[in-house]
Amino acid sequence: MTIIDAHMHLPANDISPLMLRKRDVLLQELDRNRVDRCILIADSWDETQIGTTAELLTMFPRKPDSRVLIVGAITVHMDYMRKLGELKDFLERGQIVGIKLYTGHEPFYLTDPLLEPVYDLAIRYQVPVLFHSGWDEPHYANPEIAAVILQRYPALKLVCCHCWYPHPEKSPEMTKYPNLYFDLSSVADSGDVPDAAESAVRRLIEAAPDRVMFGSDAFGCSQKAHIQFIRDLRLPPETESKIFSENAARLYRL
Numbered sequence: 001m002t003i004i005d006a007h008m009h010l011p012a013n014d015i016s017p018l019m020l021r022k023r024d025v026l027l028q029e030l031d032r033n034r035v036d037r038c039i040l041i042a043d044s045w046d047e048t049q050i051g052t053t054a055e056l057l058t059m060f061p062r063k064p065d066s067r068v069l070i071v072g073a074i075t076v077h078m079d080y081m082r083k084l085g086e087l088k089d090f091l092e093r094g095q096i097v098g099i100k101l102y103t104g105h106e107p108f109y110l111t112d113p114l115l116e117p118v119y120d121l122a123i124r125y126q127v128p129v130l131f132h133s134g135w136d137e138p139h140y141a142n143p144e145i146a147a148v149i150l151q152r153y154p155a156l157k158l159v160c161c162h163c164w165y166p167h168p169e170k171s172p173e174m175t176k177y178p179n180l181y182f183d184l185s186s187v188a189d190s191g192d193v194p195d196a197a198e199s200a201v202r203r204l205i206e207a208a209p210d211r212v213m214f215g216s217d218a219f220g221c222s223q224k225a226h227i228q229f230i231r232d233l234r235l236p237p238e239t240e241s242k243i244f245s246e247n248a249a250r251l252y253r254l
Contacts, residue, residue: 072100
């Protein structure tokens with residue numbers, strides 16, 4: 001079965017700081033776990049261990065058969081106009097497949113007025129906007145905040161990274177918004193998913209089988225554990241195929 005990991009980063013800790021070494025480690029991880037393609041997400045800051053958008057594009061230039069596709073990132077807290085211009089150029093050249101907002105990791109809300117041009121760009125170039133949810137400082141992108149954007153921009157495709165974990169039970173009720181997608185990254189972070197969380201993921205998949213994607217958040221989390229988590233759900237083959245690859249391929253136009 002084809003597997004697309006819809007949420008990966010370059011290795012950050014305990015790995016050589018050399019970017020070329022990180023590139024090799026990422027490709028080796030894909031091979032080890034038999035993952036066919038992945039969505040690699042950039043950092044929004046220039047000083048980073050996981051690579052800026054420009055650095056990732058240098059390592060993995062976009063080609064028709066690219067195994068690694070890049071999602072760019074932006075923050076309202078650093079050189080915003082410059083970063084916005086760079087994103088527009090990357091999108092114009094077809095180099096990136098989405099835009100990431102680190103809401104919660106960084107102190108800004110999904111509803112920050114500065115993000116309006118970001119949403120407009122995403123709609124114009126038909127790419128999704130990914131946002132960090134759950135974990136630290138969840139109020140910056142909680143379901144109520146996300147609902148505001150989903151209703152304000154019905155043509156925008158918004159991806160909820162992490163499904164508001166450790167509270168994935170918030171996700172199924174949000175499937176009423178047809179422009180909201182979910183990646184399951186970090187859900188299997190502990191390797192032993194609590195029954196309540198597993199039940200919530202099952203309900204989410206049942207409610208929106210065409211809008212839920214496998215993701216691992218590797219290397220912060222285990223890619224192998226996340227693959228096993230999906231397999232342990234014992235989903236119907238056609239549904240498992242959607243989660244592992246088809247939904248991501250369609251959303252990111254791979």
